[in-house]
């Protein structure tokens with residue numbers, strides 16, 4: 001009854017969820033595990049010509065974010081080309097997107113080697129700087145060797161997503177994967193008074209639910225600027241509702257990694273299983289319907305005083321504790337002071353039981 005499929009650039013996906021490039025798609029066993037999760041498409045870890053020198057430890061997990069200094073695949077391109085890719089079981093409705101890095105010369109070398117296994121390419125631009133003409137050169141180098149879809153992955157440290165989108169479109173790419181991890185960021189060990197995770201400069205890259213707002217805005221900016229480009233959304237997804245948010249913002253499919261590292265690798269399966277009831281909850285019958293719906297352009301302002309549903313209030317006093325305008329007091333029951341209330345909305349967003357709403361007009 002609920003159609004989860006999505007298709008673009010000649011590729012068909014049984015559902016919109018894919019794994020994002022990282023440790024979970026780093027070898028054959030892991031790729032097969034991802035297939036068993038029922039993902040709509042499979043993406044590989046980024047394959048490069050040189051072997052990375054990965055500092056250990058390289059993955060830190062907090063409540064809502066992951067930090068990493070993992071670089072690209074620790075397996076050589078020879079292992080991918082001679083062992084992993086030939087053995088990986090391909091299927092028509094589960095495209096294989098091969099992630100490659102990094103330079104134009106790397107592409108000239110790698111694309112011909114993997115072309116017979118790839119349904120599409122995802123190209124990491126994480127370590128190539130911000131010069132868009134260099135990135136265009138990379139796209140053109142790939143295009144010389146393939147007619148298949150090319151998706152350029154944007155990193156959030158690139159300052160101009162709209163300019164990036166325009167440049168890669170002009171050079172012949174089909175779309176953008178948005179976004180890579182955010183950074184540089186830092187992790188300090190107070191006990192050791194030192195940095196225990198990080199590259200030689202002491203920096204790591206941050207991903208997971210905490211970066212979702214950056215990812216959503218980037219997807220939206222790119223789709224608004226270049227509607228004909230395909231956008232694959234990634235960054236912070238942790239549940240089926242997040243998937244729908246990315247599709248509304250302009251993505252045609254999504255990827256996830258960090259939430260699986262934080263909450264368990266079975267999360268992929270759970271999200272796919274939750275998609276039908278989530279579609280239903282928000283009035284949709286198919287994934288395509290969400291994509292075509294898009295976001296309403298206007299921002300919905302709901303300026304009004306908050307109102308309390310006393311049946312739902314559990315007297316936790318969180319609203320009183322957090323109100324930045326000192327407008328909430330508790331003379332036996334939560335009370336809003338209309339003279340002080342700034343209508344900022346924080347109490348409504350943070351109330352754990354949804355007891356506060358916007359329903360009263362001033």
Ligand SMILES: Cc1cc2nc3c(=O)[nH]c(=O)nc-3n(C[C@H](O)[C@H](O)[C@H](O)COP(=O)(O)O)c2cc1C
Nearest residue numbers: 020021022046068179180207208235236256257258
């Ligand atoms: C441990 C780790 C390794 C990663 N390795 C790669 C990689 O090899 N290539 C790449 O393009 N992105 C890589 N990423 C970035 C992810 O693919 C993804 O873009 C980012 O983590 C945001 O998505 P998420 O919040 O769902 O994890 C890596 C991320 C993590 C956490």
